[in-house]
Amino acid sequence: MKVGATEVLENYGERVSRLSIYEPFLKLRNKKERDNSGNIINLSSLGFITLLFFFENMIIRNKEVGANELAEFFHEINNGKIDLDIEGFRKLARKIIDVFRPPSGERNSKTFYNWETGEEETIYYSILKASKSDTKSNTQYYTLDEEGLELIFATKEYFSEFQLSISQLLLRKQLEKGEFVGALRQIDEMRLSVENLRDRMVKIKHDINRNIVSEEIQKRYGELIEDINIRLTRENEEFDELESFVKDTRDNMAYEVKDEKDKKAYELIIQIDRELDKVHSEHRKLLTESIVLKTTALEAAQESLYFMGLETFNFKQEITNRFISTPLPLISSQQLIKPFMFLEMNRSWSPTSVFERQRVESEKKIEKNHAFSQPVDEEMLDKFKEITRNNFKKIMEILLEILGNGNEITLDKVIEYIKLNQKDMLDERTFYDFWIILHQKSPILVDGGEEVHTGLLKDATELLVGKYKRLEVVELNNILEINNRFKIKNMIFKLEEL
Structure with missing residues (x-):
C-alpha cells in the first residue's frame, strides 16, 4: 500500500x-x-x-x-x-x-x-x-x-489546549490526597491557562473580522470556535464538580478541627474554595464569550462575505446587458431572471377567518364630515393669547412674592407654596407651559428693549423692568411628580439685580 x-x-x-x-x-x-x-x-x-x-x-x-x-x-x-x-x-x-x-x-x-x-x-x-x-x-x-x-x-508532555482539563484532574487528585498547598499552586496554573485562552479568543475574534474572505475559511473558523465551545462546556461541568467537592470537604473538615494542624488545613481549604470560585467565574465569562463569538462574530463575517459579493457583482453587466444585448431563448431568459423575481402570491379567502376576532361597530350611523378643517378664527386666537399672557403674569407675581428679597428659588419650592395657597393652579396646563417657555427663552435680558418683551411672556417679564437686569432658568436632574396628570423636571429660577 x-x-x-x-x-x-x-x-x-x-x-x-x-x-x-x-x-x-x-x-x-x-x-x-x-x-x-x-x-x-x-x-x-x-x-x-x-x-x-x-x-x-x-x-x-x-x-x-x-x-x-x-x-x-x-x-x-x-x-x-x-x-x-x-x-x-x-x-x-x-x-x-x-x-x-x-x-x-x-x-x-x-x-x-x-x-x-x-x-x-x-x-x-x-x-x-x-x-x-x-x-x-x-x-x-x-x-x-x-x-x-x-x-x-x-515540557509536561501535553498540549496547551488540554492544560486546563489536565490541571482539573491533577487538582482533584491533590484534594483527595489532602495536598492543599499543591492544590493552591495548581489553581494558580489554571488561572494562567484561562488568561491564555482569553488572549487566544481575542486573537481569533480579530482574525475572523480580518481574514474571512471565503466560505471555506469561514467554515474552518466555525469548526475551531465549535471545538473551543465544546471544551469550555466540558471544563465548566468539571469546575462545577470540583467546587461541589471542595465545599463538601470544607464542610466535613469544619467539624474535625482539633489542633493547630487541622486549623491550618481548614484555612487552606477555605482559601482553595475562594480561589477556585474566582477562576471558575473567569472561565464562565469565557464560555459566555465563546457562545457570543459563535453566534455574532461568524454571522457578521457571513454578512461581510455577502456584501463583498454584492460589491464584486455588477448587476448591469452580468444580468441586464446580457439579457438585452444577447438574443436568448424564452426558457433561458426565464432561468436568468428567475432568482430576482418574487415568489408567486395568491390572494384567497380562508374559512378559518370566521374564527378571528370580529370588529364590533355601533348600530348608530355616524355622519362623516368630508370637508377640510377650517382654520381657527383670528379673534379667538388673540383672545386665547391674552388669557395666557394674564395667567403667565399671575404666575410671575406669585414667584416674586415667594422670592421676597431673594434672587433664586427652585421649582419644587414654588410648588410646595402653591399647594398650600392655590392648589387648583397645579391642575392647569398653563402653569407647566409657563416654566417650559421660560426655560426655552432663558437667559432673558430684562432691559433688552421691546424685542425682549414680546409673545406670551410679555406681561410677565415687564414686571421685572427697573428691578432686575437678567433672568435665567436652569434645568436640574430630578423629575417632580405633581399629580396623576403632570410631571416636570425640576428647575432653578435665578434673577440678577441691577
Whole structure:
C-alpha cells in the first residue's frame, strides 16, 4: 500500500509553526558567549531557566520582573558555575531576553516553503511580551506570551489546549490526597491557562473580522470556535464538580478541627474554595464569550462575505446587458431572471377567518364630515393669547412674592407654596407651559428693549423692568411628580439685580 502525499503533508504549515517556537533555543546555542575565565556559557539552558523564571512569577502574580530581576536570579543560583559578577549577569540576561523578544518590539518570524500549498509562507510567534514599565527608572518588565506558555506546557508532555482539563484532574487528585498547598499552586496554573485562552479568543475574534474572505475559511473558523465551545462546556461541568467537592470537604473538615494542624488545613481549604470560585467565574465569562463569538462574530463575517459579493457583482453587466444585448431563448431568459423575481402570491379567502376576532361597530350611523378643517378664527386666537399672557403674569407675581428679597428659588419650592395657597393652579396646563417657555427663552435680558418683551411672556417679564437686569432658568436632574396628570423636571429660577 502506497502512502499518499496528501496524508503526509496535511497541516504541514501548522506543524512547522509549532516547531518554530523552539528556534530561539537554537539561536542561543549558536551564540559563543564566554565568562571571565574564558569558559563557554551554555545559553540555551539559561534561556529555558529564563522561561521558567517568568512562568513562576506569573503564577505568583508578580508583574514587575525584567532583566535586572532575571540577572539577580542567575547570580543567586550560579554557585560559582559561571565566572561572572552581577553586572555580567545583567548583560547576559539582556541578551537572552533580546532573543526571545527582539529589541525592535517586532515578533520573531520564520519564512519557509510550505510543501502542502506550494508557496513561501511567513509565520510569526512571540515568546515574551512587554508587561508594564517604570518610566521613572526607565525599566521594562516582561511576561510570557502565548507561545512562551506553550513551550512551558510542552515540557509536561501535553498540549496547551488540554492544560486546563489536565490541571482539573491533577487538582482533584491533590484534594483527595489532602495536598492543599499543591492544590493552591495548581489553581494558580489554571488561572494562567484561562488568561491564555482569553488572549487566544481575542486573537481569533480579530482574525475572523480580518481574514474571512471565503466560505471555506469561514467554515474552518466555525469548526475551531465549535471545538473551543465544546471544551469550555466540558471544563465548566468539571469546575462545577470540583467546587461541589471542595465545599463538601470544607464542610466535613469544619467539624474535625482539633489542633493547630487541622486549623491550618481548614484555612487552606477555605482559601482553595475562594480561589477556585474566582477562576471558575473567569472561565464562565469565557464560555459566555465563546457562545457570543459563535453566534455574532461568524454571522457578521457571513454578512461581510455577502456584501463583498454584492460589491464584486455588477448587476448591469452580468444580468441586464446580457439579457438585452444577447438574443436568448424564452426558457433561458426565464432561468436568468428567475432568482430576482418574487415568489408567486395568491390572494384567497380562508374559512378559518370566521374564527378571528370580529370588529364590533355601533348600530348608530355616524355622519362623516368630508370637508377640510377650517382654520381657527383670528379673534379667538388673540383672545386665547391674552388669557395666557394674564395667567403667565399671575404666575410671575406669585414667584416674586415667594422670592421676597431673594434672587433664586427652585421649582419644587414654588410648588410646595402653591399647594398650600392655590392648589387648583397645579391642575392647569398653563402653569407647566409657563416654566417650559421660560426655560426655552432663558437667559432673558430684562432691559433688552421691546424685542425682549414680546409673545406670551410679555406681561410677565415687564414686571421685572427697573428691578432686575437678567433672568435665567436652569434645568436640574430630578423629575417632580405633581399629580396623576403632570410631571416636570425640576428647575432653578435665578434673577440678577441691577
